[in-house]
Amino acid sequence: MSQGLRATEVDLGGLVTVLASHLYSTPLVALRELVQNGHDSLTRRRLEDPSGQNGGRITVRGDRSRGTVSVEDGGAGLTEPEIHAYLATVGTGYTRLLREVTGSDELIGAFGLGFLSAFAVADEVTVTTTSHREPTAGHRYRSVGGEQYSVEPVPARAPGTLVELRLKAEHAHIADEAVLRDVLTRYCVLLPVPVHLGDDPQPLNAVPVPWRQDPAQDQAQDPARAQASADPHAARMEFAARFGRRFEPLAAFPVTPREGSDATGLLWVQDSATYGTSDNRDLAVYLRGMLLSEDARDLLPRWAGFIGGVIESTRLTPTASREDLQRDDHYRAVQEALADAVVDGLYETARLHPGAWRRILARHGQELLGAALCDDRLFTLLADDVPVPTSQGDLTAGALRAAGGGTLHIALGTSGGFEEMLYRAMQVPIARGDRYAVLPFLRRYGQLRGCRVVELGSEDGNRALFRDADRPLAADEAAWLAAALADDGEQLTPARFAPAELPLVLVPDREAELKQRIEDDQADARIPGAALRLARAFTARTDGSVRARLYLNLDSPAVRRLLGAYRAAHPGTATAAGLLRSMKVIMSAAGGESRGDLTAALAGLGAAVAALTADTGTTANTTTANTDTSTDRGEATA
């Protein structure tokens, strides 16, 4: 076996295909790479010939009928040896060498790969170029597929380069002006050189970049920019409105360098009706003016689903495709800086732009509740402002507390049911603890402001609301009431509560409900094992046999009369009890709690009305009918 060193073979054809077609997520990236080469070439020319032409531009043209796109620059151009050494050599570029020599951080290219992406969209690529160092010589590079190429002399042109693509049939749409405008506006918005589409005299990237504005310099150079930098808030809003494709901005605030992060840019609150679980984070990252990542949402905090933005940073390291970022220390530093910038920006908005702040609270209330729990400063900012959904519409925690006489009332169930009715009767708003983040937010608010929190549906909460009856009922009375009023799984609990007009309240045991749901979900195998074990640990103390507590209000005149009638063996006792029971079942059905037999309850109601309006002679029959209904359910009767 040979021990000598051998050269690794490269299958150039395969490599070109991989690089051209699989490195980038979208073939449109080819446009970005060609515009970037134009920019670097203009920069090269300025660095090599500082006294020469100033400015320079890039022009992109599309011709749908011919199926071509061209990118032209007035930059440094290439000599023939440079064509061979840099343009046609994969992995080598003059741009990187130039950066190393000059230390310029304006140059974008680094890998010597970008040009190959032209072959992802084009069958044939032609490059016609004249170097500013040899202004009398012209060269034309031509390649079909990228694997082989030719270079021939052509008449000299003004220094610079014209790259022409003959598009593959499947990419012919790229030549459409609308497509080019859309893609290039986004790619080039931060490029310092003007990029023109066709003969349009207005560059695609003419929008003033608010975080790059220097009032003194702008005043000297451009009145429009000077105006923009005089009103930074208006300039930010305009940039955000133009850039944010999906949503209108409600407020925009700057990203500034801070410890470990050089990121600058703009963040804005999107005017989208988002919900707790929606993630509309939208962040574009630019490196030296070129779009690097269209969707860098992970740089934004997870809770900031309503934030859009643009940042630029020279410390974030791109992957070779320049579409994603290395997850290194700088990445994490920028993540922290952006979280701070969002919180600072929200503070600034609350302080300086109350109208916008109100709209943000109204639009993103639910998400902000969750966000407040993830960030202490945000919690402090939002604690008294953010709306909480309640039975009386959205209220701030402070208003909820004031209306509850200093207590925050929170329902744990999903529907109003009797709980809500109780509170309606008391005219106390009750927070919807089943909604996203409401319960933990209010618990924390209660701690912060030192106020009582009653969670209705939990044992503790119920105890706080329904005072124990001070004198227990006689055993036979309690047993009779339970039989006459409670359905299966309901535990009758004599109590005292306001308002006195309310005779009874059925409060489902939310923990038992949860247990039931977990068992059902498990039957459907929807809960993964680990989650199920956790949930079970939580519901272990609930045996599940008591699904609801039926609180009987001993302060209620109706209940007192009923007990008096029972003690006096009044003939209407069973009718009256049946009426209350029917009312309970009907109301819980109306509240979305299907407990008890609704049909029997409705029939019971009819029977009671009949009994109450009957002649004395027929009362006994009706009472018997009601008694029969009870017996059918296997319960004791009076």
Ligand SMILES: Nc1ncnc2c1ncn2[C@@H]1O[C@H](COP(=O)(O)OP(=O)(O)OP(=O)(O)O)[C@@H](O)[C@H]1O
């Ligand atoms: N329009 C142009 N004008 C002058 N030189 C060019 C032009 N386009 C490409 N080149 C030369 O060809 C080289 C290779 O270009 P290519 O786009 O493949 O890589 P790059 O720009 O150097 O790096 P990257 O892969 O990071 O974009 C460049 O470094 C530059 O020297």
